[in-house]
Amino acid sequence: MNCKYGLALIALVALPATAAAQSTESGTVDVVGTVRSICILGDPTSALVDLGQLSAASGPRTGRVAVIPPQTVTLPGSFCNFAGSAVSISATALTAADATNPQAGFARAVNYTATATGWAAGASLATTGAARDGTGPTAEGTGATQPLPQVADISLTLSSFTAPGDQILVSGNYSGNVIVTLGPAIAGGEN
Amino acid sequence: MIRASALIAATLALSAPGLAMAQIAPEVGASDTDSATVGVIGNVPAQCYGGTLSGDGSLDLGVLIDLTTGRLRTDLATPGEVLVGSFCTSRSTITVNATPLEAQNFTVAPPAGFSRRVHYLASASGWTTTPASYNTATAANAAATQSRDSAFTGDITVAISDFSTDGGETLRLVGDESYRGVVTVTLTAVN
Amino acid sequence: MHAPSIIIAAVTALLAMPVFAQSQPAPQDMPVTGNVPLICALQTGQIQPGTSNNVIGLDGDTLRIAQFVNPDTLSVKAASATVRFDAVCNFAHAVRVESANNGLWPTDAQITQAPAGFAFAVPYTASVSWGQANGQFNTDAKSRRLVQQILNVDTPVAGQLDLKIDIAEGASNVETSAPVIAGNYADTVRIFLEPR
Numbered sequence: 001m002n003c004k005y006g007l008a009l010i011a012l013v014a015l016p017a018t019a020a021a022q023s024t025e026s027g028t029v030d031v032v033g034t035v036r037s038i039c040i041l042g043d044p045t046s047a048l049v050d051l052g053q054l055s056a057a058s059g060p061r062t063g064r065v066a067v068i069p070p071q072t073v074t075l076p077g078s079f080c081n082f083a084g085s086a087v088s089i090s091a092t093a094l095t096a097a098d099a100t101n102p103q104a105g106f107a108r109a110v111n112y113t114a115t116a117t118g119w120a121a122g123a124s125l126a127t128t129g130a131a132r133d134g135t136g137p138t139a140e141g142t143g144a145t146q147p148l149p150q151v152a153d154i155s156l157t158l159s160s161f162t163a164p165g166d167q168i169l170v171s172g173n174y175s176g177n178v179i180v181t182l183g184p185a186i187a188g189g190e191n
Numbered sequence: 192m193i194r195a196s197a198l199i200a201a202t203l204a205l206s207a208p209g210l211a212m213a214q215i216a217p218e219v220g221a222s223d224t225d226s227a228t229v230g231v232i233g234n235v236p237a238q239c240y241g242g243t244l245s246g247d248g249s250l251d252l253g254v255l256i257d258l259t260t261g262r263l264r265t266d267l268a269t270p271g272e273v274l275v276g277s278f279c280t281s282r283s284t285i286t287v288n289a290t291p292l293e294a295q296n297f298t299v300a301p302p303a304g305f306s307r308r309v310h311y312l313a314s315a316s317g318w319t320t321t322p323a324s325y326n327t328a329t330a331a332n333a334a335a336t337q338s339r340d341s342a343f344t345g346d347i348t349v350a351i352s353d354f355s356t357d358g359g360e361t362l363r364l365v366g367d368e369s370y371r372g373v374v375t376v377t378l379t380a381v382n
Numbered sequence: 383m384h385a386p387s388i389i390i391a392a393v394t395a396l397l398a399m400p401v402f403a404q405s406q407p408a409p410q411d412m413p414v415t416g417n418v419p420l421i422c423a424l425q426t427g428q429i430q431p432g433t434s435n436n437v438i439g440l441d442g443d444t445l446r447i448a449q450f451v452n453p454d455t456l457s458v459k460a461a462s463a464t465v466r467f468d469a470v471c472n473f474a475h476a477v478r479v480e481s482a483n484n485g486l487w488p489t490d491a492q493i494t495q496a497p498a499g500f501a502f503a504v505p506y507t508a509s510v511s512w513g514q515a516n517g518q519f520n521t522d523a524k525s526r527r528l529v530q531q532i533l534n535v536d537t538p539v540a541g542q543l544d545l546k547i548d549i550a551e552g553a554s555n556v557e558t559s560a561p562v563i564a565g566n567y568a569d570t571v572r573i574f575l576e577p578r
Contacts, residue, residue: 048229048232110233171342172281174233176230256419349412
């Protein structure tokens with residue numbers, strides 16, 4: 001029986017007591033529940049990566065971008081409970097706080113490559129391509145599709161730090177960021 | 192009557208959907224996409240690099256006197272020096288300081304009619320609109336420090352001129368195979 | 383599923399470079415060099431006005447005596463003059479006074495002996511005054527030879543070098559006031575400013 005419970009109750013009460021009883025009656029109740037599709041990223045082991053001094057302090061490359069070793073942040077215990085998820089990255093180059101157009105021979109941006117691994121067979125990668133004046137700082141990339149629900153540690157590595165044209169860096173504080181997104185893979189969005 | 196009760200009970204059990212859902216999803220409002228942001232920061236110090244000297248770094252005038260009179264030559268000249276590839280990553284000041292040429296071996300007070308010191312004007316151009324200059328013969332040298340209000344890279348040309356005998360042009364110079372002074376050019380970054 | 387505990391990584395562990403001093407000046411020293419050769423220079427001499435006695439003048443570099451001997455006695459008449467040279471030495475040096483003949487000797491024949499009582503060469507005195515240095519140089523005219531005297535000067539000097547030639551009344555290389563044998567008499571005095 002699939003009637004609204006309120007009506008069913010009234011209907012039963014209304015039956016006369018002298019009605020003839022049948023031998024058996026059966027009713028069917030469907031039990032229904034829903035599990036939504038969810039992705040949750042683990043909290044990054046470090047919310048801020050501080051590269052320290054970006055320029056070489058001495059030697060033939062004084063004033064130009066230093067050799068900065070790769071930096072890795074982990075997002076542990078990330079999970080999606082559905083099939084067909086992927087990691088997307090939006091990386092923004094580091095740019096100097098002073099937005100003044102730099103003099104000839106100088107740059108106010110440091111580009112880098114952000115790579116996310118550990119989720120699917122192919123990594124997600126984005127390499128920023130800011131110009132020396134800091135314009136066009138953001139780059140995006142999406143990785144391979146993960147065909148099964150999974151729980152995994154996602155590793156985000158920042159590497160290959162370069163300055164546009166390898167020019168001298170203007171002084172000041174620089175900042176950029178990487179946004180990691182875990183969600184359904186968009187058809188045709190694999191890299 | 193038993194059947195009616197069972198139907199009511201089953202129905203009641205279904206009437207509290209919120210309770211069942213709470214056991215499946217850990218966070219209220221979680222969706223199929225999650226994002227995390229990792230900030231990246233660094234700094235470039237306000238720094239100057241004085242450049243590399245184009246020649247051997249010395250401004251040699253050779254013989255300072257007219258051999259028939261013993262007095263300072265009036266035609267002294269030397270090619271300047273160039274500091275190639277100087278830069279400051281922020282606004283800066285350039286300062287020139289100079290010490291007069293002095294006899295290095297004849298160090299006592301010279302006798303009447305003689306001098307052991309030659310004055311000159313040192314200038315550093317190419318960095319600022321007005322070259323920085325220092326005259327060893329004058330007590331005050333306001334033009335010795337000049338400012339640039341932006342980061343800059345370029346070549347600085349150092350030149351010396353306007354030679355004069357300390358004490359007057361009628362004095363002769365004491366004989367000494369080594370007369371020496373020093374020109375110092377300093378670039379200072381301003382935060 | 384619960385979120386893992388947050389690990390706050392030490393910031394220093396992620397620093398790529400040590401903290402660098404701000405605003406470090408970048409001085410460049412460039413030496414300026416030269417040299418002053420040791421030199422002495424001596425200009426042409428001039429007779430000091432008012433110092434000549436029995437001297438005609440300086441003819442080029444020849445000091446001419448007006449009247450060499452007294453016409454009655456044929457003995458030498460006094461004569462003197464001071465010749466002044468503009469000069470400079472820019473180092474500690476020496477003055478050398480040199481007489482070619484050691485007195486005034488005849489210029490034509492070489493006479494080393496004369497009849498008794500006659501003088502055949504005439505002595506004189508040369509005095510040098512230069513800066514703080516003063517010296518006197520006597521020729522005795524006894525023998526004809528080069529003689530010299532050296533005077534050390536401890537400082538550079540610029541100014542005038544005075545050479546006074548003084549022939550005494552009756553000067554003679556035999557007895558005083560002896561008569562002098564006829565002829566032309568001469569000597570050459572040289573001044574050298576030179577290293578010690």
